[in-house]
Amino acid sequence: MTGIDWDILVPLPVVLALAGAGVAVVVTGRIRLQRAVSVVTLSLVLVVALALLVGADREGPLSVTVGGWPARMGVVLIVDRLAALMLVVSATVTLGVLLYSIGQGAASTDEERADEQAPLPIFHPTMLVLSAGVSNTFITGDLFNLYVGFEILLASSFVLLTLGGSAPRIRAGISYVVVSLLASVILLSAIAMLYAATGTVNMAQMAERLDALPEGTRLVLQLMLLVAFAVKAAVFPMFGWLPDSYPTAPAPVTAVFAGLLTKVGVYSIMRTQTLLFPGDQLTELLMWAALATMLVGILGAVAQDDIKRMLSFTLVSHIGFMLFGVAVGTAAGISAAIFYVAHHITVQTTLFLVIGLIERYGGTTSLTRLGGLAKLAPVLAVLFFLPAMNLAGIPPFSGFLGKAGLLQAGAEQATWLAYLLIAGSVLTSLLTLYAIARVWSRAFWQPPIEPATEGLERVPRGMTLPAAALVAVGLAITVVAGPLFAVTDRAAADMLERAPYIDAVFPGGVP
Amino acid sequence: MIPNLTLAVVAGVLFATGVYLLLARSITRALLGIVLLSNGANVLLLVAAGPAGEAAFYGRTPESDMSDPLPQAMVLTAIVITLGMTAFILAMAHRSWQLSQTDIVADDVEDLRLVELAVRDVAPHDEERPDVDDDAAGDDRPPGPGTDAVVEP
Known part of the structure; x- marks a missing residue:
């Protein structure tokens, strides 16, 4: 722990984003200045996140006690390799989405602007607060602070989802808000029970004390936490809210939600299942949940006629892959799951941004009305094709590498359930390919259904370039897959060992 | 730690009534359900605090007589969060009323x-x-x- 210099960086992703949000609210009247503030803020967050990844990989977990309170009384912030990697990926996609929305805002007509942006230009500050909430859940070492992080990101997601307050968005918003708040109440109750059982909300201390509890008590606590996070991660059977609410939001909002919000739930599941409840008492349950999530999600996707809704269902389905890795619970499984999360955040966000481009160009995302895009807009076709193939897991893309890692980890476990899951994963990949191919052949290849091409609008370069940049990031994950897998291997080994995390919070032993 | 039975029963009743209201299709009832559920969780945190004691003023109350201040701080945070969320749902219910003249989801x-x-x-x-x-x-x-x-x- 020589890294005083590194430790200083730990709270910055949250502090910078919140400060940036404050400044962005103050300068609401001056749109250019506000845009500059948010871009600079998120770029700084990205730089800090990259530095944290280097630091955490070299020095082990970095920790800071907020306000100098000793770890037992105050809140501890801790960044290990997993948290640092999540910070880097989330900062990258948030920045990409922000640039995209700026391109959209600069090009939209006044009429659209009135529709897309509420009375105050609140989009940028809210986006920064969302980023702060997401970062807070990643860097915290305190379960109650994790709950607060969730509430920060939920509150800002409520605002973003209901931007403009049109009837469909309000309808979708009501069910989203009620389901999210219900999950929060479950999480808060779980924290209350954990506090009653262990007398602490510090996760490192809790990890030590939980080991001493009777098995029945541990199981109840574990299940309550799992249910709360599974709702946020859209795991079967608690996924119904997601395909219902996401597609109605504006394209950049859907993109950032699809990339980040469910993955925060997956991250919390990973963190709590490895740190607080090591062992395999829930392996079977998690495996069945993973299988059902994959299959039900992808069957829902195949049935859709609208690209946005189709993608929302594939999002649910691919959460199953990450859960599979967590359920296997070996170093190989968790490492592959972390890799898959990083890959999926990038690809899913990119796809939703590209769908936004298609909507802008063709005026709709309905497969029954789109057609001939491959000839009319070849750039769009390429931008859609690459991440779509990546999502389906075609070699040599990162989606294939992540899935191969998961299948290998499952095969190493060699139980019949693991083999069943492997079969389910392969089937899900094929059905993903089918769903993607359906979009491709109907929207891109078949001749346009309506000859009315005069309605087609040019897509502004300000929107295309950020989307293209994120496509490139997705491809870059394939290129750096070797080193990335090395980092996730080390992260998974640390998480299973638990000692590095606990030692970072309590260097002199747990009180 | 000996939990307080009264508080535990109160928390249970709040959870039960909250779940019942949440199942309704009216937005206002769902909102009341959320409020009751949140308060149930807050009371549960107080149960987790253990037996009630003196106010936790450092230096004025002997440490053995203090009640555990940490859950109280958490309850305060949770109350503030619930307040904000309630305000947001009310705004949405109002907007829904403006748009469709109905309180039904x-x-x-x-x-x-x-x-x-x-x-x-x-x-x-x-x-x-x-x-x-x-x-x-x-x-x-x-x-x-x-x-x-x-x-x-």
Whole structure:
């Protein structure tokens, strides 16, 4: 722990984003200045996140006690390799989405602007607060602070989802808000029970004390936490809210939600299942949940006629892959799951941004009305094709590498359930390919259904370039897959060992 | 630690009534359900604090007599969060009222599609069996808020 210099960086992703949000609210009247503030803020967050990844990989977990309170009384912030990697990926996609929305805002007509942006230009500050909430859940070492992080990101997601307050968005918003708040109440109750059982909300201390509890008590606590996070991660059977609410939001909002919000739930599941409840008492349950999530999600996707809704269902389905890795619970499984999360955040966000481009160009995302895009807009076709193939897991893309890692980890476990899951994963990949191919052949290849091409609008370069940049990031994950897998291997080994995390919070032993 | 039975029962009642209200289709009732549930969770945190003691003023109360201050701090945070969320739901309920003059949560897209399919399935039977006309008549109404169009097989 020589890294005083590194430790200083730990709270910055949250502090910078919140400060940036404050400044962005103050300068609401001056749109250019506000845009500059948010871009600079998120770029700084990205730089800090990259530095944290280097630091955490070299020095082990970095920790800071907020306000100098000793770890037992105050809140501890801790960044290990997993948290640092999540910070880097989330900062990258948030920045990409922000640039995209700026391109959209600069090009939209006044009429659209009135529709897309509420009375105050609140989009940028809210986006920064969302980023702060997401970062807070990643860097915290305190379960109650994790709950607060969730509430920060939920509150800002409520605002973003209901931007403009049109009837469909309000309808979708009501069910989203009620389901999210219900999950929060479950999480808060779980924290209350954990506090009653262990007398602490510090996760490192809790990890030590939980080991001493009777098995029945541990199981109840574990299940309550799992249910709360599974709702946020859209795991079967608690996924119904997601395909219902996401597609109605504006394209950049859907993109950032699809990339980040469910993955925060997956991250919390990973963190709590490895740190607080090591062992395999829930392996079977998690495996069945993973299988059902994959299959039900992808069957829902195949049935859709609208690209946005189709993608929302594939999002649910691919959460199953990450859960599979967590359920296997070996170093190989968790490492592959972390890799898959990083890959999926990038690809899913990119796809939703590209769908936004298609909507802008063709005026709709309905497969029954789109057609001939491959000839009319070849750039769009390429931008859609690459991440779509990546999502389906075609070699040599990162989606294939992540899935191969998961299948290998499952095969190493060699139980019949693991083999069943492997079969389910392969089937899900094929059905993903089918769903993607359906979009491709109907929207891109078949001749346009309506000859009315005069309605087609040019897509502004300000929107295309950020989307293209994120496509490139997705491809870059394939290129750096070797080193990335090395980092996730080390992260998974640390998480299973638990000692590095606990030692970072309590260097002199747990009180 | 000996938990307080009264508080535990109060938390249970709050959870039960909250869940009951949350199952309603009216936004206002769902909001009240959320409020009751949140308060149930807050009371649960107080149960977790253990037996009540003196106010936790450092230096004035002996440490052995203090009640545990940490859950109280957490409850305060949770109350503030619930306040903000309640305000947001109220704003949404108001906007929903402005838009559709109703307090009922509308059917979601997937529900509407199911109803359409079901109506399409029922329609040919109507011609063959005129006696089911009365039953199926309800399905001709546009599926909107509150109709709950359940189609009998």
